[in-house]
Amino acid sequence: MSTFYWPEPSLEFAAGVIDPGPTAESLYVVCHSGKVLMQFDEARNWRAANSAEIQGYSVVSEHYMGNLGSVPCYAMEVAAPGEGEFADLRSQLEKFSALMFNLVGRALQISDWYRTHRCCGRCGQPTTDHPADRARVCEGCGLHFYPRLSPSIIVLVHRGDEVLLGRNHLFPEGLFSTLAGFVEPGESIEETVRREVKEEVGVNVGELSYRGSQPWPFPNSLMLGFHAAYESGDIVLQEEEIAEAKWFHCSDLPWVPGKFAISRWLIDDYVSSLGFDI
Numbered sequence: 001m002s003t004f005y006w007p008e009p010s011l012e013f014a015a016g017v018i019d020p021g022p023t024a025e026s027l028y029v030v031c032h033s034g035k036v037l038m039q040f041d042e043a044r045n046w047r048a049a050n051s052a053e054i055q056g057y058s059v060v061s062e063h064y065m066g067n068l069g070s071v072p073c074y075a076m077e078v079a080a081p082g083e084g085e086f087a088d089l090r091s092q093l094e095k096f097s098a099l100m101f102n103l104v105g106r107a108l109q110i111s112d113w114y115r116t117h118r119c120c121g122r123c124g125q126p127t128t129d130h131p132a133d134r135a136r137v138c139e140g141c142g143l144h145f146y147p148r149l150s151p152s153i154i155v156l157v158h159r160g161d162e163v164l165l166g167r168n169h170l171f172p173e174g175l176f177s178t179l180a181g182f183v184e185p186g187e188s189i190e191e192t193v194r195r196e197v198k199e200e201v202g203v204n205v206g207e208l209s210y211r212g213s214q215p216w217p218f219p220n221s222l223m224l225g226f227h228a229a230y231e232s233g234d235i236v237l238q239e240e241e242i243a244e245a246k247w248f249h250c251s252d253l254p255w256v257p258g259k260f261a262i263s264r265w266l267i268d269d270y271v272s273s274l275g276f277d278i
Contacts, residue, residue: 011069011099015106017134019064019072026072028054029065029107032079034219035086036104038095046095048073048103057082063110068103075107077115090218093260101260105217110134112219113147121145152221153192154180156266157205159230159247161274163267165254166201166245176246176254178263180223193226201245202236205229211269214262225262227270250276 027048030037041047058079065073089096089104096104117136119126125140136145156178157164165176181196183189190208197205205228216223235245248254250271256278257264271278 013066013068013073013099013103015066016064018132022051022072022074024051025070026051026074027068028074028076029104030054030057030084031075031077031108031111032081032086034108034112035081035088036108037081038085038087038092040095044095045097046092046100046104048100061111061114063107063114065103065106065110073103075110077111094258096260098260102215105215109147109217109220113145117145148220150221151183151189152180152216152223153183153189153196153226154178154223154262154266155193155197155205155208155226155228156263156270157197157201157203157228157230158270161250162247163250163253163270164201164203164230164235164245164247165256165267167243168241169243171243174255175257176244176248177257177261178266180263182221189224193228197228198233200238200242202238203233204231206231211266212262214265216262223262225266227266250274253278 027050030049037049039047039049039053054076057076060077060079062077063075065075067073089108093101114136117127120138120140120143122143123138123140125138127136127138127145130137130144134147137143164179166179167176171177179197179200181192181200183192187195193208194205197203207229209227211225211227213225214223237245253267253271256267259268268278
């Protein structure tokens, strides 16, 4: 099984909740209304802000996320963008390393969770920070609110030297990808794979092979990636969602997502296992 990540051996992120206190070297992911402050190093890769660069912002909330090496990292929600350039993470993927993508995704999700859980959804009373966990606690009824994660599957259906790829209505013309969908309450991951494939393209799959996962903060998914062997059925589209779906030979693939996305990892993994290049 392939390992889906881009190693950065000089850097390691250790998640944490209890703030040890900022230092002069602390790093900040500055967020505003679901967007992130865009700053770059000399190689034009995104970088976090330092303590000097956050001066002048009106801070709404600040959350310790963990340490990058020995450096404390914070998610900082600000009231207004000021003079900085803020951008949607999804539109800027090529500017982030895998490590920085995960760090920024974590910051955006924590900031969004905090912003939307100021009051209890059951009794309406204000919430406060839990002393040890990443949670908000209702002052009235004691209900706990943890950051939301939405598990979803993403699957490459294969049939010998062919793979089944689809195009969502939201995709650019000509772009094809793997199939995906959210887990329903009371459903196992394996059941989700079989249901989503059947719903979206009308075919049945047999043997499943789990291949890896990727946090996908749009807004809070955790993508669980599979290969699935075709078993039976003809393509019948779920037309309100899927614009087009086809079988493609591994030597003649269409335009597929870039190497950053787990959909591409799944395609590359299968295609290369058969000796084809992509």
